[in-house]
Amino acid sequence: MSLGKILLVLVGVLVVIGVIVGLSVSGIYNRLVTLQQGTDAAWAQVQNVYQRRADLVPNLVNTVAGAANFEKSTLAEVTEARASVGRVQLPAAGAPTDPAKFAEFERAQGQLSGALSRLLVVSERYPDLKATAAFRDLQAQLEGTENRISVERGRFNEAVQAYNTALKSFPAVILAGMFGHTPRPYFTAAPGSEKAPTVQFDFSKPVPAKP
Numbered sequence: 340m341s342l343g344k345i346l347l348v349l350v351g352v353l354v355v356i357g358v359i360v361g362l363s364v365s366g367i368y369n370r371l372v373t374l375q376q377g378t379d380a381a382w383a384q385v386q387n388v389y390q391r392r393a394d395l396v397p398n399l400v401n402t403v404a405g406a407a408n409f410e411k412s413t414l415a416e417v418t419e420a421r422a423s424v425g426r427v428q429l430p431a432a433g434a435p436t437d438p439a440k441f442a443e444f445e446r447a448q449g450q451l452s453g454a455l456s457r458l459l460v461v462s463e464r465y466p467d468l469k470a471t472a473a474f475r476d477l478q479a480q481l482e483g484t485e486n487r488i489s490v491e492r493g494r495f496n497e498a499v500q501a502y503n504t505a506l507k508s509f510p511a512v513i514l515a516g517m518f519g520h521t522p523r524p525y526f527t528a529a530p531g532s533e534k535a536p537t538v539q540f541d542f543s544k545p546v547p548a549k550p
Contacts, residue, residue, distance in 0.1 A: 367511050371520050374502040375433075378523055381495040382434035388487045389424075389448060395484065396421045396455070399477045403458065406468040413454075413461050420451040434499075434523055441524040455481065492526045499523045 400414055424447045428440070435441040459478065468474050503522045506515045515521075 363510075364514060367514055368518055371502075371505060371511060371515060371518060374498070374505050375520065378495070378498045378502050379433045381491070381498040384491045385488075385495050388484060388491050392451070392455075392481065392484045392488065393421055393424060395477060395481055396451075399455075399458070399474075399481065402471070402473050402477060403462060403468065406462075406465045409465065409468070410461055413458050417451070417454040417458050420447070420454040423447045424451055434495075436521055436523055438524040445526060452485070496525050499525055 396417060400417055403409055404414055424444075427444045427447050429435055429444060435444065459481075462468055462474070462478075505511055506520055506522055
């Protein structure tokens with residue numbers, strides 16, 4: 340075989356290898372982009388349900404504040420917790436990639452969840468408040484929203500798991516950094532969340548009398 344033919348064969352082999360490598364890299368890139376978009380879409384749903392809860396808080400606080408002698412400290416705690424959520428700065432688009440900022444967001448939302456739970460527990464001592472249609476409607480909406488938050492957080496974690504797993508898989512682990520892909524943080528379960536909470540109402544305290 341002449342040298343020219345040998346070179347032609349080598350060039351042909353290199354072209355085939357280049358095409359195979361190119362298709363492989365393209366497939367990895369497209370897969371990572373698809374999974375990243377999945378995490379962004381799941382994150383958007385998380386933000387939607389959290390925003391829905393935040394929108395309910397002012398009406399809930401105003402309704403509860405109308406009850407005679409309702410604990411002002413409880414209302415102040417809810418109001419401050421909602422304000423703290425609004426102070427957390429997150430990326431304008433896409434799911435957060437900074438674990439510290441993500442943890443700050445999760446912590447602020449957890450504080451609001453706790454404050455709202457305490458408000459509803461305290462409201463048990465106000466039968467007149469519980470009897471109002473406005474309060475019952477807001478309570479039902481809040482409970483439904485909390486359920487949606489739990490669902491959307493779970494879906495987000497599933498999307499992040501698929502994305503992070505792809506990033507660590509070979510050969511994507513070699514190329515991910517070149518494409519600007521980095522692992523994303525998960526929502527974490529609150530300590531003790533694996534146990535059913537115990538709620539106790541203090542019925543020993545008399546219901547405040549109307550002025």
